[in-house]
Amino acid sequence: MRRILVTGANKGIGFAIAERILEEAEDTSVFLGSRDPDRGEAAAERLRQAWADGNDRVQVVEVDVASDESVDRAAHKVRDACGSDQLYGIVNNAGIGLGSNNLRSVLNVNARGIQRICSAFIPLLADGGRIVNVTSAAGPNFVSTCSPEQRAFLTRPDVTWSEIDAMMNECVAIAGDTEAFSSRGLGDGSPYGLSKALANAYTLHLARECPQFIINACTPGFIATDMTLQHEGRRGKTPEEMGMKQPREGAKSAMFLLFGEPEGSGHYYGSDAKRSPLDRYRAPGTPPYTGD
């Protein structure tokens, strides 16, 4: 049985990833991560009802990726549930938009949350296991607005976590000061884009540090979920009119990175499951990126 943790899986793209894992790979079970246990159980129940063997294949794990204690508790729970088995995969999907959140909390979930989960769960991951970081095209879009120096930093294969951590602290110290971001070569300091660019940089770091695993990042595309529908509602258009796809389609790249044959580790993939550059947008359907 291949056991896979998906964070933020009680709804949206995370739920769709969990559903497709159960549907498309019979030898799998899912640890359905949810920061709220009731929302997690409700989501798990939907999956259990859809699958005759669902009771054995879905287990809710309460995990708030913004909290060290919660992540450590979750890792203990998963370790106990696995017994002598190991995890096959970790999907870092949990994320937040800016909304009413500030830069510190966006970074704490979207970038530090991935690092927190990886630190706690990697000891449970089998050699050859997969880590999929659901980031966003907002990352490369953000990097494309940066100075050559910051662009080089955010795409450097030898970037370290302590450098990423230091950059986050520096950015939090100037949060809201657009000019300060601009003068540091960090575009307009968009919190969401910055958090996803840093999560992509962390993917580079982790892939280098952990060659025994296959570790990549991807964007789901522009998907109709609670995160995006808030904006859609404001513009008075339907999701289709806005060019949004459904969550199951948003799971495509993550599914490929979990079960397919990506080009190694430390890369970023577009929503069409093709490689994309870290420093500029590549539209789905256009030729894949072939650089280093």
Ligand SMILES: NC(=O)c1ccc[n+]([C@@H]2O[C@H](COP(=O)([O-])OP(=O)(O)OC[C@H]3O[C@@H](n4cnc5c(N)ncnc54)[C@H](OP(=O)(O)O)[C@@H]3O)[C@@H](O)[C@H]2O)c1
């Ligand atoms: N939708 C898009 O077009 C799009 C585009 C690019 C990238 N993404 C990325 O795709 C991922 C999934 O987003 P989505 O669109 O499916 O959004 P969503 O429907 O809002 O779902 C987000 C999920 O993350 C969970 N979450 C938020 N903060 C958390 C925390 N601190 N700890 C644990 N779980 C937490 C949410 O839990 P609650 O239910 O408890 O809030 C929810 O389960 C995110 O990383 C997002 O940035 C989405």
